[in-house]
């Protein structure tokens with residue numbers, strides 16, 4: 129696992145290990161060393177605790193989480209094959225959806241506050257903020273307007289209201305300065321007057337992250353932060369996520385790219401068919417038979433190709449098949465000449 133460089137913070141200072149113990153990888157490992165590597169494991173200092181959350185869609189159980197704790201100050205990845213329930217789980221805990229088990233034992237709390245019956249804006253106010261993909265409406269707004277909206281309305285709702293009578297009106301100067309600082313940090317300041325829709329895939333992801341930071345969250349939740357990002361920007365995005373952690377923020381992210389997960393996660397939680405099936409540091413969790421079963425059983429299109437998830441035997445077999453296909457292709461070509 130490689131460690132971050134030392135990017136600038138919004139205030140222009142430099143992140144150092146002295147700012148918080150958890151900027152030090154050894155301290156992070158030590159913190160989690162005593163945590164049992166099993167679903168629902170207790171954490172030394174959980175910032176988010178979830179109990180008995182289920183969500184059914186017709187006959188489908190999309191989420192069935194008995195207990196989950198997310199450790200404060202670390203980067204936790206939530207992984208799992210397609211349809212495992214990751215997005216639905218994000219929606220539930222951020223107040224965008226209601227558990228089927230609401231009123232029947234579902235509880236979750238964040239940073240000491242109960243969130244069971246809390247609406248999405250209140251969840252954001254409590255300090256748990258998620259990124260949003262650029263919707264069509266947001267794409268037609270400038271980068272700066274997106275940032276200003278981030279200060280006001282983390283739900284992405286009430287767009288028209290926000291644009292006609294911004295609640296941040298009285299502090300507009302302050303909010304604008306903050307937006308510019310964040311845009312500078314994410315190297316988007318030059319684009320501030322461009323339409324958000326004109327940004328590259330990677331720049332959009334940076335904007336989504338910058339927008340979420342407008343409310344100074346305690347925990348940021350990223351849904352596939354690397355999707356659609358070209359390799360040149362991947363490193364920079366990873367560095368940004370790591371520096372948020374090093375400044376003391378908790379990060380919870382959903383990601384399909386296992387290299388990214390291994391590179392930046394301090395802890396990995398694995399979902400399959402709505403349940404948490406494994407937890408642990410990235411290197412051990414990937415070797416967990418329950419995780420390999422979950423991915424193979426789901427006939428997942430991307431991760432089946434990821435060597436990290438497969439046993440040596442299966443990898444050998446796949447390489448052998450690929451070699452045979454290549455030999456057959458060459459023979460066919462020779463035959464044509």
Ligand SMILES: Nc1ncnc2c1ncn2[C@@H]1O[C@H](COP(=O)(O)OP(=O)(O)OP(=O)(O)O)[C@@H](O)[C@H]1O
Nearest residue numbers: 185188189190208209210211212213214215216217
């Ligand atoms: N609004 C909905 N109506 C009906 N079924 C839904 C709805 N949202 C999700 N589901 C179903 O719930 C299950 C979990 O879906 P979800 O999108 O949460 O999984 P995921 O782990 O985020 O998948 P992916 O990695 O592909 O995004 C799937 O079977 C999905 O088809």
